[in-house]
Amino acid sequence: MRESVLVAVMAVVTILLRFLPFLVIRKETPPYISYLGRVLPPAIIGMLVIYCLKDVNPAAAPFGLPELISAVCVIALQVWRRNSLVSILGGTIIYMVLVQRVF
Amino acid sequence: MNHQNTVKQAFINTLPVMAGYIVLGMGFGILMRNAGYGVLWAFSMSLFIYAGSMQYVGVSLLAGGASVITTAMTTFMVNARHLFYSISMVDRYKNAGKGKPYMIFGLTDETYSLLCDGVTPEGSDPNLYRLLVTAFNQSYWVSGSVLGSLLGTVLPFSTEGIEFSMTALFIASFTGQWLTSDDHIPALTGLLSTLVCLAVFGPGRFLIPTMLLITLILTLLRGRKEAA
DSSP states (O other), X not given: OHHHHHHHHHHHHHHHHHHHHHHHOOSSOOHHHHHHHHHHHHHHHHHHHHHHTTTOOTTSTTTXXXXXXXXXXXXXXXXXXXXXXXXXXXXXXXXXXIIIIIO | OXXXXXXXXXXXXXXXXXXXXXXXXXXXXXXXXXXXXXXXXXXXXXXXXXXXXXXXXXXXHHHTTOOHHHHHHHHHHXXXXXXXXXXXXXXXXXXXXTTHHHHHHTOXXXXXXXXXXXXXXXXXXXXXXXXXXXXXXXXXXXXXXXXXXHHOSOOSSOOTTTTHHHHHHHHHHXXXXXXHOSOOHHHHHHHHHHHHHHHHHOTTSOHHHHHHHHHHHHHHTHHHHHHO
């Protein structure tokens, strides 16, 4: 019972956070919010990239090399082919080979 | 507009998320099982909360007997970044149709990264595409949670490193946006603010300061943008 309440609390708080801006801004979008809508996405994605790599330790073996090599592969594939699926799968396969077989 | 093509595009573009969500979802299911909560619990949490890192934290809240207040505060702190995701989607989801509430509910990091540039595949129905991307992603997450809970173990072949598909998804999205935009100030603001906050606040609690710093800097730079 107590646990069901906790799950409900987690769900409600998460839903509120996701819905709040949509509930507050109902009619005309203020220019400031439109501006944020244009500039926030690249900044947030940049944040998420670093968030994913936050536990990499460049001071200890393997010195973050699997992540660095795989990340460079993803970027290179994306620049070359402009196909996210190819970049992501390519980078992930290279990373899996690196952590399972090489390092 | 061709619905079959829309379904196909949404499926193909969510394949990387499938790889990551199934494995991470299984990890969650296994944690739940080890904490003494069965498949119905894992299923319900992935269905109703649907926030990856929060659900991992949620396992310890449940098992540790946290209070309602602690649970609410923790959820707020872990998921506060979603406020900013939604703020930046208010315009793009303006006329999103009947599926809009579900699309807002399902705006995870990964769904956001697939949809935040506002670009949908050519020849597809934009709203149907967004709805399907959202729903496919959640179906992978729920399936992974249920599988992990039922099997209690990872897949028979080594999936070590497959979680990098999430990192790769963000890197590809970042690179893609960089290539299609002339203005790199927002992207650089994001990277540098995050690095600064990571150094100052440490890996455990830097996301909220980062979001605030990013918003502050971009707000201060607004004049520059409007003048250009």
